[in-house]
Amino acid sequence: MYSIEMKNVSKEFKVLNRHEGLKGSLKDLFSRDYKIIRAVDNINMNIEQGEIVGYLGPNGAGKSTTIKMMTGVLEPTSGEILVGGNVPYKNRTKNAQEIGVVFGQRSQLWWALPLIESFKILKDIYGVSDEDYNNMLTLYQSLVDIEPLLHKPVRQMSLGQRTLSDILAAFLHNPKIVFLDEPTIGLDVSMKAKIRTLIHALNKEKNTTVILTTHDMGDVDALCQRIVIIDKGKMLYDNDTMHLKNFFGSYRTLKIRIDGNLKQQTEKIKFALPDFSISADEEWISILIDEEKAKVMEVLNQLQSSYEIRDMQLEEISTEDVIKKIYEEGVE
Amino acid sequence: MKRKGLSFYFRIYCKILAQDLKSKMSYRADFIISTIGMIFTNIAGFVSFWILFRSFPSINGWSYYEILFLYGFSLVSLTPVQCLFDNNWNLRQYVYSGDFIKYCFRPINLFFYYQSEVFDIKGLGQLAFGIGTLAYSWNKLELGFTPLMLIKMVIFLITASFIMIALQNAAAATCFWIQNSFYVMDLVLKFKDYAKYPITIFSPIFRFIFTFIIPIAFIAYYPSVVILRPDAVPVLSWLSPIISCILFGLSYKFWMYSAMKYNGTGS
Numbered sequence: 153m154y155s156i157e158m159k160n161v162s163k164e165f166k167v168l169n170r171h172e173g174l175k176g177s178l179k180d181l182f183s184r185d186y187k188i189i190r191a192v193d194n195i196n197m198n199i200e201q202g203e204i205v206g207y208l209g210p211n212g213a214g215k216s217t218t219i220k221m222m223t224g225v226l227e228p229t230s231g232e233i234l235v236g237g238n239v240p241y242k243n244r245t246k247n248a249q250e251i252g253v254v255f256g257q258r259s260q261l262w263w264a265l266p267l268i269e270s271f272k273i274l275k276d277i278y279g280v281s282d283e284d285y286n287n288m289l290t291l292y293q294s295l296v297d298i299e300p301l302l303h304k305p306v307r308q309m310s311l312g313q314r315t316l317s318d319i320l321a322a323f324l325h326n327p328k329i330v331f332l333d334e335p336t337i338g339l340d341v342s343m344k345a346k347i348r349t350l351i352h353a354l355n356k357e358k359n360t361t362v363i364l365t366t367h368d369m370g371d372v373d374a375l376c377q378r379i380v381i382i383d384k385g386k387m388l389y390d391n392d393t394m395h396l397k398n399f400f401g402s403y404r405t406l407k408i409r410i411d412g413n414l415k416q417q418t419e420k421i422k423f424a425l426p427d428f429s430i431s432a433d434e435e436w437i438s439i440l441i442d443e444e445k446a447k448v449m450e451v452l453n454q455l456q457s458s459y460e461i462r463d464m465q466l467e468e469i470s471t472e473d474v475i476k477k478i479y480e481e482g483v484e
Numbered sequence: 485m486k487r488k489g490l491s492f493y494f495r496i497y498c499k500i501l502a503q504d505l506k507s508k509m510s511y512r513a514d515f516i517i518s519t520i521g522m523i524f525t526n527i528a529g530f531v532s533f534w535i536l537f538r539s540f541p542s543i544n545g546w547s548y549y550e551i552l553f554l555y556g557f558s559l560v561s562l563t564p565v566q567c568l569f570d571n572n573w574n575l576r577q578y579v580y581s582g583d584f585i586k587y588c589f590r591p592i593n594l595f596f597y598y599q600s601e602v603f604d605i606k607g608l609g610q611l612a613f614g615i616g617t618l619a620y621s622w623n624k625l626e627l628g629f630t631p632l633m634l635i636k637m638v639i640f641l642i643t644a645s646f647i648m649i650a651l652q653n654a655a656a657a658t659c660f661w662i663q664n665s666f667y668v669m670d671l672v673l674k675f676k677d678y679a680k681y682p683i684t685i686f687s688p689i690f691r692f693i694f695t696f697i698i699p700i701a702f703i704a705y706y707p708s709v710v711i712l713r714p715d716a717v718p719v720l721s722w723l724s725p726i727i728s729c730i731l732f733g734l735s736y737k738f739w740m741y742s743a744m745k746y747n748g749t750g751s
């Protein structure tokens with residue numbers, strides 16, 4: 153049995169065609185002029201127990217609609233979904249017992265309560281036995297330093313601590329599947345790393361299926377063996393992360409700022425680094441580096457020997473870039 | 485999975501409540517100031533009431549103490565809605581910001597889970613004040629005291645609470661449908677103020693509205709007539725416990741239906 157099965161799943165929303173202006177709004181009051189929007193269009197996927205799947209797509213692609221269908225909040229317009237053998241919409245509460253959900257910015261914990269008290273209430277809500285609960289806490293203690301968090305009200309936590317707490321709370325009842333919606337959004341680098349390590353460890357330890365939506369390719373690199381890309385409701389890609397990497401190479405963009413005439417300098421650098429594509433805006437010179445050809449540090453060293461670099465940035469390739477490239481070139 | 489019964493929900497509620505109270509008490513200044521505020525609100529309400537009735541010893545055949553009884557009755561019966569269902573006031577913000585979805589992922593009843601999050605302790609002051617007023621006017625009216633009267637009293641207080649809860653649930657649930665439901669909530673709150681007067685002092689039109697459209701007459705008038713005027717109890721009074729249960733049930737269904745419908749529209 154698959155952990156999640158989706159067969160020809162579509163979701164349509166009925167939206168009123170809005171007219172402009174005051175006259176238009178009056179018209180809208182009585183209008184029956186609806187258009188149908190397909191937020192999710194014929195999606196098929198099977199996910200095995202224990203997989204970590206990165207679910208990517210630009211804003212408005214239909215990611216959260218899919219997640220809402222898998223968690224039983226939304227009913228699909230057509231198609232079949234099975235989550236852990238349940239039809240989520242029909243058995244919302246039963247399904248909820250077997251999944252955990254974290255929405256990046258929206259803490260589901262009790263705002264005023266210390267974390268440990270939230271845990272105790274969740275233990276009762278999900279009917280977790282004392283033994284399982286204690287084992288879980290011991291596991292948590294071995295993975296992260298939760299002591300300072302346990303007695304702190306959620307309200308007083310930093311965003312990073314809160315996200316960490318939310319993830320721990322989502323795994324507390326040992327669900328079969330955990331949905332993480334942008335868990336690392338807005339966090340600093342060290343917190344991101346901490347959270348990635350935690351998710352990875354919990355997945356290994358409990359063989360939990362993890363569905364991760366993100367805009368951060370760093371999350372994908374660190375966690376996902378498989379990624380699914382969706383745009384405008386349609387599935388664009390479903391394969392190993394490695395496969396995409398091979399196709400894509402491992403590109404990063406190095407941005408530098410140097411003194412002097414930007415145009416001239418850019419030309420000079422272009423001459424010095426003929427292998428890379430180089431562009432410039434008002435402030436920055438961007439160098440797209442394929443790390444299979446050269447290491448970022450080598451390029452930086454080479455540049456530093458001939459120019460005085462005032463500032464630099466290193467950018468990972470974004471999901472938007474990936475999708476753009478897939479559109480332009482296709483994947484095979 | 486076993487079905488979760490009343491005792492399960494009761495236990496969960498008590499746990500959440502105990503923790504919530506503990507954390508509220510830890511903000512001592514906030515706790516004391518809001519308690520004092522509540523006491524003053526009650527005193528102010530009572531004073532304006534007292535001034536009014538000092539100049540009119542009786543209204544339409546209702547004596548001062550009878551009106552006072554109604555006033556106390558409405559205070560007590562409004563306590564549950566104040567204490568237990570106060571989160572209805574925040575519903576609008578949760579829906580507006582999209583945060584409401586976070587309540588949909590627990591394996592327990594959505595309505596229960598949402599309401600259990602907030603317990604408004606300030607309502608307890610109102611309860612004490614209401615009971616005091618009731619006992620005082622009861623004594624002055626020389627109503628006597630039998631166990632049967634006590635049972636009636638409890639039943640009709642619960643009835644009245646249910647009606648108010650139902651009204652508030654329904655008003656709060658409108659936010660799933662319209663942008664600014666504050667006006668609806670506020671309207672119900674304002675009408676609530678009329679609940680403490682005997683309905684016979686209003687014109688027939690308002691009597692009709694307060695009985696059948698916005699049934700606030702059931703919050704104090706119809707139930708307390710059973711105690712105050714046992715010789716001439718309208719049929720509606722005897723029906724009110726049933727009506728209150730039906731209204732509560734309907735408001736709950738409406739609330740849940742609206743919530744699921746709202747999620748269905750996506751955001």
